[in-house]
Amino acid sequence: MPPTINTNATSLHSEPVSSEETKDLTAFSCPVPLPARERILLGHGSGGKLSADLLQQVFLPALGNPVLDRLEDQAVVSVNGIQLAVSTDSFVVKPLFFRGGDIGSLAVHGTINDLAMGGAIPLWLSAAFILEEGLPLETLKRVVDSMQKAAADAGIQIITGDTKVVEKGSADGLFINTTGIGRVRDGVSLSASQARPNDVILVSGFLGDHGIAILAEREGLQFETQVNSDSAALHTLVGRLLEATSEVRCLRDPTRGGLSSTLNEIAASSRVGMELDETSIPVREEVRGACEMLGLDPMYVANEGKLVAIVAPTAAQDGLRALQSHPLGKDAAIIGHVTSDHPRMVVMRTPFGTTRIVDMLAGDQLPRIC
Amino acid sequence: MKYLDEYRDARIARALAAEIRRRSSRRWVLMEICGGQTHTLMRYGIDELLGDSVDLVHGPGCPVCVTPLETIDRAINLARRTDVTLVSYGDMLRVPGSDTDLFHVKAEGGDVRIVYSPTDAVNLARSLPDRKVVFFAIGFETTAPAHAMAVLQAQRLGLKNFSLLVSHVLVPPAIRTLLGSPKNRVQGFIAPGHVCTVVGCRDYEDLVREFRVPIVVGGFEPIDLLEAIRMLVIQLEEGRAELENQYVRSVQYEGNRPAQEAIARVFESADRKWRGIGSIPESGLFLKPNYAAFDAERLFDLADICAQEPAECISAEVLLGHKKPTDCTAFGTRCTPDKPLGAPMVSSEGACAAYYQYKRHLVTL
Numbered sequence A: 001m002p003p004t005i006n007t008n009a010t011s012l013h014s015e016p017v018s019s020e021e022t023k024d025l026t027a028f029s030c031p032v033p034l035p036a037r038e039r040i041l042l043g044h045g046s047g048g049k050l051s052a053d054l055l056q057q058v059f060l061p062a063l064g065n066p067v068l069d070r071l072e073d074q075a076v077v078s079v080n081g082i083q084l085a086v087s088t089d090s091f092v093v094k095p096l097f098f099r100g101g102d103i104g105s106l107a108v109h110g111t112i113n114d115l116a117m118g119g120a121i122p123l124w125l126s127a128a129f130i131l132e133e134g135l136p137l138e139t140l141k142r143v144v145d146s147m148q149k150a151a152a153d154a155g156i157q158i159i160t161g162d163t164k165v166v167e168k169g170s171a172d173g174l175f176i177n178t179t180g181i182g183r184v185r186d187g188v189s190l191s192a193s194q195a196r197p198n199d200v201i202l203v204s205g206f207l208g209d210h211g212i213a214i215l216a217e218r219e220g221l222q223f224e225t226q227v228n229s230d231s232a233a234l235h236t237l238v239g240r241l242l243e244a245t246s247e248v249r250c251l252r253d254p255t256r257g258g259l260s261s262t263l264n265e266i267a268a269s270s271r272v273g274m275e276l277d278e279t280s281i282p283v284r285e286e287v288r289g290a291c292e293m294l295g296l297d298p299m300y301v302a303n304e305g306k307l308v309a310i311v312a313p314t315a316a317q318d319g320l321r322a323l324q325s326h327p328l329g330k331d332a333a334i335i336g337h338v339t340s341d342h343p344r345m346v347v348m349r350t351p352f353g354t355t356r357i358v359d360m361l362a363g364d365q366l367p368r369i370c
Numbered sequence B: 001m002k003y004l005d006e007y008r009d010a011r012i013a014r015a016l017a018a019e020i021r022r023r024s025s026r027r028w029v030l031m032e033i034c035g036g037q038t039h040t041l042m043r044y045g046i047d048e049l050l051g052d053s054v055d056l057v058h059g060p061g062c063p064v065c066v067t068p069l070e071t072i073d074r075a076i077n078l079a080r081r082t083d084v085t086l087v088s089y090g091d092m093l094r095v096p097g098s099d100t101d102l103f104h105v106k107a108e109g110g111d112v113r114i115v116y117s118p119t120d121a122v123n124l125a126r127s128l129p130d131r132k133v134v135f136f137a138i139g140f141e142t143t144a145p146a147h148a149m150a151v152l153q154a155q156r157l158g159l160k161n162f163s164l165l166v167s168h169v170l171v172p173p174a175i176r177t178l179l180g181s182p183k184n185r186v187q188g189f190i191a192p193g194h195v196c197t198v199v200g201c202r203d204y205e206d207l208v209r210e211f212r213v214p215i216v217v218g219g220f221e222p223i224d225l226l227e228a229i230r231m232l233v234i235q236l237e238e239g240r241a242e243l244e245n246q247y248v249r250s251v252q253y254e255g256n257r258p259a260q261e262a263i264a265r266v267f268e269s270a271d272r273k274w275r276g277i278g279s280i281p282e283s284g285l286f287l288k289p290n291y292a293a294f295d296a297e298r299l300f301d302l303a304d305i306c307a308q309e310p311a312e313c314i315s316a317e318v319l320l321g322h323k324k325p326t327d328c329t330a331f332g333t334r335c336t337p338d339k340p341l342g343a344p345m346v347s348s349e350g351a352c353a354a355y356y357q358y359k360r361h362l363v364t365l
Helices: A007-013 A019-027 A049-063 A103-116 A137-154 A209-219 A235-244 A258-270 A285-294 A313-324 B010-023 B035-043 B046-050 B069-079 B090-094 B102-108 B118-127 B144-157 B171-180 B193-199 B202-211 B222-238 B257-266 B289-294 B315-319 B351-362
Strands: A075-079 A082-091 A120-132 A157-166 A174-184 A200-203 A248-252 A273-277 A308-311 A333-339 A346-349 A355-357 B028-034 B054-061 B084-088 B111-114 B132-139 B162-169 B188-192 B215-218 B243-245 B267-274 B278-287
Touching: A082 A103, A082 A120, A103 A120, A103 A137, A103 A174, A103 A235, A120 A137, A120 A235, A137 A157, A137 A174, A200 A313, A209 A285, A235 A248, A235 A313, A248 A258, A258 A273, A258 A308, A258 A346, A308 A313, A313 A333, A355 B351, B010 B046, B010 B222, B028 B035, B028 B171, B028 B193, B028 B222, B035 B046, B035 B054, B035 B188, B035 B222, B035 B351, B046 B054, B046 B222, B054 B171, B054 B222, B054 B315, B069 B084, B069 B102, B069 B132, B069 B162, B084 B090, B084 B118, B090 B102, B090 B111, B102 B111, B118 B132, B118 B144, B118 B162, B132 B144, B144 B162, B144 B257, B144 B289, B162 B267, B162 B289, B171 B188, B171 B202, B171 B278, B188 B193, B188 B222, B193 B215, B193 B257, B202 B215, B202 B243, B215 B222, B257 B267, B278 B289, B315 B351
Parallel strands: A120 A157, A273 A346, B028 B054, B028 B188, B084 B111, B084 B132, B132 B162, B188 B215, B215 B243
Antiparallel strands: A075 A082, A082 A174, A120 A174, A200 A308, A200 A333, A248 A308, A273 A333, A346 A355, B162 B278, B267 B278
8 A cells, every 4th residue: 555645634734824925935945845745636737726836836946037937828038129929838638629629729729829818929839749659640640730720720830840659558649739939019018917906807708618618528418509619819819909909908818727717817916806797707508508517617617719808997898899890709798897805806796796706726627628 | 598597587586685684573593404505605695685684504414524534534545455446526536534635545546536427436347347446425315316226236237346435424313413402593494405306305394393493495596595595584483383395396295206215225324423523313324234245344444444633623513503614713724625624615515615715705814
């Protein structure tokens, strides 16, 4: 029998660590030791609290620098006066093919979107493959064709790549990493730390489509109306919004962890509160139904083709119209506002006029969603 | 959503809340038994809607919360054995045992699988003939029929590698203990609609007579709960103590006979320990001796595994409605869903977790 782990027992007797203190830990030069036998759980990949812990306790203490420490979806660096955005993302979605997309198109869209959320025009991508011994070549060809099509549709090229093969059992078919480079539009500076009280919160359309499409595929669920993944490249939608108003503070794509985790990150980073109006949050009827059945909350379900925009109050209507004028934003809506009340907390006003907290995802709702 | 939106209608909710406020001559103390009901009350802020007219306290109806620490330690012990595949509902994986939880055992290499249905566990046992598949069967009367059916199915299939680690509890004995406690202040109960769908209402009628306390069988949507509260308040104001059924679209007086027969065939009742509360007479279901071949407690040597609960956790008083989660000095500071001291903070149906998840902004920590 393996020896005993003692993490929870320790936590029972140790002093409480508030989120404030956790944040400050990055100031130390020496990383805080994790309990010796602590291991990676699936929840560390959820995009929620455990992922944030991993950043604070492992990655930032070791690798931190002024660019990385900003913790945006993309790094923005200046080269000869040109602002470049760089972002990287790995894709382990299961199954490889699903309604509305596949791991190939997702790998292209995902990295384009991380660049786009920094206000960048995507230019080039790299693609690295980890293949499992025994993978049918036909599967790989389908995935690569899909990547080519997604890149061509988005008007970018994949200009470098790498392939590794591991023994059967050491990977699940196929994993992809993509890295992208883009050029940040002149005069644009977006950051999760820029939300201000009274700013308006917009989303570009229906929430939860991707997560439910994957889950339906994985569990063999049949609904009357099948839900397609919303996987899409959002850079032209971002372009439309940024042309319409210069008062966009922050853009994020609510992928893993869903809208709730994204808004909590922005609230924490900007030290503000947020208040949402439950009746205004767009969720498809069939996604609501599926979530109801499965005990999920659409606020936590992943999206791969939606953005959240925090804009100045004066830009709300122009921003909304700009999003709605684009095919990928036609169902956009204003869902709430930023407030100086309850800093770092996202609060939902229910249809009953009462309020409740919308917390960050703890643990993992659905592993390997992207 | 058809058949659901009607029960979440804001206009009806406000009208019901206004009527409850108007009819209450004093602040009645009411308890909802089931964690699912607690969750709805918090999620929709029904306590806010009712203001001072009703004091809602939350009952012990969260199966994850009341599963004894030592039972979780036993599940962990099983999951660490190299020849065992432990199968569980997802919620149980995060519940801390004495020194770890099942998620960590899984990360260590333990074979822990999540299923949505006990039938999946039986199928797993068929597909893994070389492994001992143990299903962690927890719950109230609602999950008991499905667990009984899993045993019967395994028996019919002649499976030799399938067993249950049973931690089944019954609601009425818990209400009886609660009403018998000198500290009790609950004046009316919302009985758990899904439990009554299975076992019917007879046991609750006995409680009403024995303790002269009004009980209304309630559903799980906000309008269900507001209606049930309204029915209780009317009874209390009129000095009546009766059993009433709000959840008529699901609950029949006799309950579901085939489900009851399945339970009676496979399980028998006996004293059972509840986490945070202690032993309650005749409050647990155990496999009958003729199904001993499917009883993990008998197949594996688990009897020596005992556990002490953290002293600081006041879960007993929370689960019995004596205190609210926010009365605990550790709430939201030393005890959070990430680092829970006790089970009500772990399960999504736990009262402490519901307060933490939905109401933290209204509490000064």
